[in-house]
Amino acid sequence: MPDNFSELARAAKSAPVDAASLATDLRRNVRGEVRFDDGTRALYATDGSNYRQVPIGVVLPRDDEDVIAAISLARKYGAPILCRGGGTSLAGQCCNVAVVLDMSKYMATILDVDPVQRLARVQPGVILDHLRNAAEKRHSRSLHDRRHDRQQLLRRPLRYGRQD
Ligand SMILES: Cc1cc2nc3c(=O)[nH]c(=O)nc-3n(C[C@H](O)[C@H](O)[C@H](O)COP(=O)(O)OP(=O)(O)OC[C@H]3O[C@@H](n4cnc5c(N)ncnc54)[C@H](O)[C@@H]3O)c2cc1C
Numbered sequence: 001m002p003d004n005f006s007e008l009a010r011a012a013k014s015a016p017v018d019a020a021s022l023a024t025d026l027r028r029n030v031r032g033e034v035r036f037d038d039g040t041r042a043l044y045a046t047d048g049s050n051y052r053q054v055p056i057g058v059v060l061p062r063d064d065e066d067v068i069a070a071i072s073l074a075r076k077y078g079a080p081i082l083c084r085g086g087g088t089s090l091a092g093q094c095c096n097v098a099v100v101l102d103m104s105k106y107m108a109t110i111l112d113v114d115p116v117q118r119l120a121r122v123q124p125g126v127i128l129d130h131l132r133n134a135a136e137k138r139h140s141r142s143l144h145d146r147r148h149d150r151q152q153l154l155r156r157p158l159r160y161g162r163q164d
Contacts, residue, residue, distance in 0.1 A: 019056050022077040022099070029069045032062040032106055044084070044100050051092030055082070055100045062106045074099045085125065110134050 023036040035041075036057035045054045056079055061067045074081045080098035087094055094100070103125035110131055111121040115138045120131060 017056055017077055017079045019079075022073060022079060023057055025073050025077075026057075026059060026070060029073060030059060030061065030066045032066045033060040034058075035060070044087075044102070045095055047084075047090075047092060047094045048088040049090050049092045049095075051095055053092070053095040053097055055096065055098055056080075058100045058102055060102050060105045067101060067107075070099065070101060083124070086127070113138050 019036060023034055026034040034057065040058050041054050041056075044058050045052050059066070059070045061070060071081055080096065082094060082096050082098040082100050084094045084100050084102045085104060103123065104127075105125070107123040108125035108127065108130075109123045110126055111123065113120045113131075113134050115135070120135065122131060
């Protein structure tokens with residue numbers, strides 16, 4: 001087993017992934033959607049950029065446990081993983097030959113907005129404008145005020161951070 005990062009990355013790229021078995025295992029262990037069909041893979045092959053990389057398959061997790069299960073199965077099968085939010089990246093950041101975890105369908109809940117501390121806890125699929133609206137309803141200043149990015153999601157993994 002290679003022990004440095006570049007060797008690991010090379011090994012991961014060259015090793016074939018048993019996609020059919022991985023899909024079967026994912027379907028047994030994930031409550032959300034597991035999509036390994038050609039149509040879905042084509043849909044997720046691009047983002048806001050000109051790059052094109054056909055993913056191994058796509059998982060739409062329903063909750064944290066689904067994310068953990070999907071990641072541990074991807075590890076078991078030696079498949080790279082890639083999280084996807086709004087897919088608006090301009091340099092191919094969210095397309096790759098990987099298992100794509102799309103958080104935007106089921107994991108898009110605003111958990112808590114604290115206007116006093118100006119803190120919010122959100123799931124990773126929340127759309128920025130939805131959080132902004134929720135913050136404004138609670139008389140909080142917008143947590144983030146870039147006008148162009150209406151469909152972008154907050155890029156946060158399961159540990160939540162501060163959005164200044
Ligand atoms: C019209 C347009 C104008 C833009 N203008 C600007 C600009 O002025 N300034 C600027 O800085 N940017 C600009 N951008 C780029 C924009 O900021 C990024 O595309 C955006 O932040 C990506 O957000 P997203 O939710 O679509 O993430 P995605 O494109 O889905 O993902 C972006 C990256 O984050 C990772 N990621 C996604 N979700 C998670 C997660 N839950 N956990 C861990 N990693 C995750 C992905 O793997 C990927 O690497 C522009 C984009 C567009 C389309």
